[in-house]
Amino acid sequence: MKNIIEIDSVIFRYSDDEKNILDIESLCVKEGEHLFLHGKSGSGKTTFLNMLCGIIEPNSGEIKIVTEDITKLSASQKDRFRSDNYGTIFQQFNLLPYLSVEQNIALACQFSKQKSLNVKNVKEEIRNLLDALDLPLDLLAKSAMTLSVGQQQRVAVARALIGQPKIIIADEPTSALDSDTKDRFMELLFKQLKVQNSTLVFVSHDKTLSSHFSKVYDFSEINKALK
Numbered sequence: 001m002k003n004i005i006e007i008d009s010v011i012f013r014y015s016d017d018e019k020n021i022l023d024i025e026s027l028c029v030k031e032g033e034h035l036f037l038h039g040k041s042g043s044g045k046t047t048f049l050n051m052l053c054g055i056i057e058p059n060s061g062e063i064k065i066v067t068e069d070i071t072k073l074s075a076s077q078k079d080r081f082r083s084d085n086y087g088t089i090f091q092q093f094n095l096l097p098y099l100s101v102e103q104n105i106a107l108a109c110q111f112s113k114q115k116s117l118n119v120k121n122v123k124e125e126i127r128n129l130l131d132a133l134d135l136p137l138d139l140l141a142k143s144a145m146t147l148s149v150g151q152q153q154r155v156a157v158a159r160a161l162i163g164q165p166k167i168i169i170a171d172e173p174t175s176a177l178d179s180d181t182k183d184r185f186m187e188l189l190f191k192q193l194k195v196q197n198s199t200l201v202f203v204s205h206d207k208t209l210s211s212h213f214s215k216v217y218d219f220s221e222i223n224k225a226l227k
């Protein structure tokens with residue numbers, strides 16, 4: 001299977017007079033793989049994901065996504081590359097509170113020509129996703145802020161998955177969920193990932209989530225800046 005992410009000798013620090021936050025010799029993720037990186041708080045997981053998405057640039061090294069070295073793209077090329085190729089799920093505040101559930105999900109296609117080309121009928125696809133994620137259709141017109149946190153996180157999954165982006169990035173998406181909601185969230189996320197064959201990079205401090213993943217790494221083993 002082909003590589004979707006290839007990281008080579010990456011170093012990152014927030015400012016030149018401070019220590020390195022990331023020092024990663026190499027990391028490879030193949031198409032369709034589900035990678036779990038667990039590491040304690042402050043170990044650089046969020047920084048790493050921001051770098052994978054091209055939001056922050058490494059001080060040195062290469063980050064190849066599919067065939068593109070994203071460190072070589074201009075700011076506007078990076079923005080376009082990100083909206084076309086990624087879907088993201090964060091810890092919290094995922095949705096725009098004053099938009100409806102439907103508008104929140106549709107946003108991903110409005111920001112990306114590629115995603116909107118991948119979806120024949122956006123309205124229909126949003127309904128399919130809600131159904132697959134076990135969310136009632138009467139939520140569609142509701143404002144995102146009226147939903148429970150568990151529902152909001154599943155809507156965030158729908159928004160991340162719509163338009164079949166190559167890479168799904170998840171930053172501690174279950175940390176605000178209780179254990180029952182968390183299990184259901186993971187189950188539904190993986191069911192839908194399988195349908196789309198997306199590659200997943202998921203970070204969390206919660207080791208109990210490892211059982212869901214095909215590939216599990218301790219972030220402190222990968223990130224030499226912690227040593």
Ligand SMILES: Nc1ncnc2c1ncn2[C@@H]1O[C@H](COP(=O)(O)OP(=O)(O)O)[C@@H](O)[C@H]1O
Pocket residue numbers: 014021039040041042043044045046047048
């Ligand atoms: N914007 C920033 N500017 C300066 N330092 C930061 C910034 N964001 C995070 N850090 C520092 O980088 C380190 C790693 O943080 P982070 O990537 O958020 O870790 P994690 O997600 O694993 O908890 C921490 O020491 C944190 O204080």
Ligand SMILES: [Mg+2]
Pocket residue numbers: 045046047171
């Ligand atoms: Mg973090």
